[in-house]
């Protein structure tokens with residue numbers, strides 16, 4: 001009913017709007033007054049976490065994209081090697097697992113069969129499994145050694161939005177917690193990131209306030225057949241997620257590419273007027289990546305692409321090459337997906353509406369897939 005949708009036309013719009021709160025709720029009670037993490041609910045003894053020599057993340061769909069982003073954070077902050085794998089591929093390739101492997105299973109519903117089978121396989125090999133899940137008491141947390149719940153609240157729309165942002169927050173918390181428990185040399189950086197994380201909900205709020213031009217742009221693209229997405233570093237999984245949202249909701253051909261791979265193939269796809277969304281890393285921090293992606297934008301624009309550039313406020317270098325510019329607040333590089341994903345969700349939702357599609361119940365999809 002309309003009341004359930006809180007006055008929004010679709011659950012998806014309501015859930016997109018709830019993201020600042022979902023992000024804040026997922027942090028609530030997990031950072032103490034001294035700025036340290038208190039994740040007592042992660043019932044894996046610190047002694048065991050100190051011995052972990054490999055992290056393996058398994059998930060499906062949007063949760064898999066959260067896992068791809070988590071890899072950057074985990075490896076950077078903890079120096080523990082981290083692999084991310086589609087749950088459906090994982091157990092069939094005889095993965096190398098042992099008691100020092102920490103497996104993280106990410107699932108909104110906690111009922112995805114592929115993810116469940118992957119974690120069962122991992123536990124049979126003696127690995128510990130930590131679930132990141134949004135549904136209390138669901139099967140995946142029940143069968144895991146520990147669980148960190150995302151506090152997104154119920155997500156009804158099939159296409160995941162607020163659950164994704166909270167999965168990212170939970171992944172950052174796990175990465176930082178591993179760093180804290182293991183006393184990595186990034187102590188100061190970890191504290192700074194925890195501070196930045198506690199401000200991120202406000203940044204997501206600000207993105208939501210500036211989405212009208214994104215909706216207008218989406219409506220002008222309703223008759224297109226293809227949209228490409230490019231990103232680098234953590235912007236690459238964001239590009240994949242932007243493309244997935246467009247497939248799910250707008251039923252358009254959409255693909256995400258690592259911008260550095262353009263020259264190895266995808267650039268052949270660029271033609272006159274092809275919309276290409278580019279997620280631009282911060283010009284601060286890893287500025288090499290920023291400069292490289294600016295050249296990528298120039299290259300595709302010279303070949304006729306219509307460039308839709310998602311870039312940090314104050315990033316002036318992109319302005320001459322952006323046919324459309326979507327501004328996001330400045331954040332530390334690793335946290336940028338929390339703000340960069342939001343315009344892509346809005347974009348896909350509006351395109352779906354413009355194409356007359358069922359936003360909350362896209363054809364052929366289920367919210368939770370309980371068969372393999």
Ligand code: G6P
Pocket residue numbers: 060061062063106107108109110111112115158159160365366367368369
């Ligand atoms: C289905 C949904 C996706 C979701 C995926 C994983 O395919 O349509 O939106 O990302 O399952 O779901 P989970 O509940 O495990 O996060």
